[in-house]
Amino acid sequence: MQRKISLFILLTFFAALASLQFGCSGDTETPDDGDVSVSFDINEPNMKKALGDDDGYALAIHYGSDIHGSLETCG
């Protein structure tokens, strides 16, 4: 009985390991927020207005498109 329990624990361990390695698409990722320190005042009135009110949202998606190869600020 003890041997069966040991075998079960061992199999469960390897199954969990395999699931971590191959179970999902392989493209699952937890985003790293990285360095979010800022060198300017986020409470400066215009900046504060740009940020908008914090009204209790739980998740934010920022998005854009069509930069077509340009990282630059344009006129």
Add this chain to the structure above:
Amino acid sequence: MGGLARRVSYIKAFRHRSNGEVPALYLDAGNLFTDEKFINDQLPPEILAKNRWVVKGYSEFQHDAANIGFADLPYAAELLKKDGYEQRVSELSFIKKLTSANIHPADDSKIAPAPYLIREVMLKRGGTERKVRIGIIGLTEAGQILVAQKQNRYAGFTIEDPFQAVKNILPEVKSKADMIIVLAYMSEDQAKNLANGNPEINTIIVARQLSSTNEPQHYSNATITVANNQTKYVGELRYYFKGDGTIENQINRYVGMDPVIPDDPAALEIVTNAHNDFTNQQNNATQSNIQPTAMLGGSGNGLFVGAAKCASCHQEEHKIWENSGHARAMATLQKNGQQLNNACVGCHVVGFQRGGFQSLNTTPQLVNVQCEACHGPGKFHAEKPQKGYGFMATPQGCVQCHDKTNSPNFNFSTYWTKIKHGKAA
């Protein structure tokens, strides 16, 4: 407006304010690379450099996923070459964040992009902490020129029908994700059909060189919002959840990337290096004495015929055009010293970066906003004139250039009277 340095600053400020309490992702809905001068299945060195800096910038500053639009394919083909792929990914992690469910390599020399990506975030607001898995699917339509050529193959990739592709992939994504976002490089009408036919989708972010800052629309279970052309405005979707973890509401804002947002110093360094690298490569190319004909690249070489050709049948319309501001669009740029600014040129010529206008010297026949700037490439219509060519939705087509940033006084009914023209006599 716009630019990586301001965008990075804003996103950092947003995350800083929430003090790690609100997870935030950045998604690019497509057309992040340029296919300018793509000829004989090759991009010239200066364009490769330009695109390489986009990948470097996106790798350095957290960008969580990007959709591969049809115009991205020439450079995506470079990134997804099997040869040296692992090395490239180890240097530029962002390559693994490219996604498309309907782009497939035409042969085995390339790696298929991930059809979808899963991002796991921890929600900390609204009761107990819980993990949410976000499925992100990329889709693109085939471009106008590919459709005109009746092709679905470009730069060594095939473009599958996006509606069929999403039907195939959704059950798998649904089994692995709690919510699904589609990045859709297609028209808003197509996105509405996508939402109506697929109730599993929660959000569709549409892009296709549109400049909307309008309210999002709701179809079936999806909120549809449009990314701003060139990301002059960053879209910000805020999600609110019910106690059971399902989405209660999505609210959208557009944040102007104007001078109020200071440049992030590290991102600005990348932008400066990108600019210098591109300029050096371009100077080298000029010195290597490239013949003008070799410069006629892009995704639809020779499909634009120019207004003079249109005038041979459409004399009346041509006269109206000659007297309009559209016929003097380049002069406006020259007056402001912006005639070499790629970000501006596209709205003052025909087919820029689409196999049309290249420069004042090499393609002078395609300067100014001529017929094909609105009605599309006219080669096939000129060869075999028949009904069906040239329809343009208004005002949607107009606001691609007459957007809030560049044409703040635009009003369709008053502007239309200046260029009003009808069917061929």
